[in-house]
Amino acid sequence: KAGVTQTPRYLIKTRGQQVTLSCSPISGHRSVSWYQQTPGQGLQFLFEYFSETQRNKGNFPGRFSGRQFSNSRSEMNVSTLELGDSALYLCASSRPGLAELTLKTDTQYFGPGTRLTVL
């Protein structure tokens, strides 16, 4: 069974540009979450999508947005890039079903990440 895939693996952008990152979840998984990881803040939750709907969003500015397609693939977009957006962006997927039923035993499966460098 293929794991979570993320493209591209590395990106270099300059301040003010925008970027789109892509995530393909494990087959059958309908929940996709995005996390930002930096040395200073650690792993922080960005947002979660389930069945093409954003269910939850972390404390990030509106420059960070995302979407999910009918095949559960997800993209996140960062507009007007700032130096502080340099980070490892991780995508994770989890099984379908009601969150309350799967929470006790389920985990999220993480992709390898996209390393974004903003110059």
Place this chain on the structure above:
Amino acid sequence: KQEVTQIPAALSVPEGENLVLNCSFTDSAIYNLQWFRQDPGKGLTSLLLIQSSQREQTSGRLNASLDKSSGRSTLYIAASQPGDSATYLCAVPYSGAGSYQLTFGKGTKLSVIP
């Protein structure tokens, strides 16, 4: 708001030693607690998941314990090997408004010296 803390931030041990990594959380109303491993520049690999009703979970040389009442979990690694060198993160899930997200500690960076 749930907060997760991991101590120490870094640990260096000689090969063969047994070691313990610590994780504490502020809100004891958790569904489970998970331990992940992250190699440099890579994604996260799930190691162990302990349900809230469990006290321990074992996988090979790894043993994780959970004490909900005190808000603590430990990851015990037996007979450490250089291949165990990585950052270890603990995380607890949050469920609100039908969503699912993990709150992570900042990790313990482990170096096992040959």
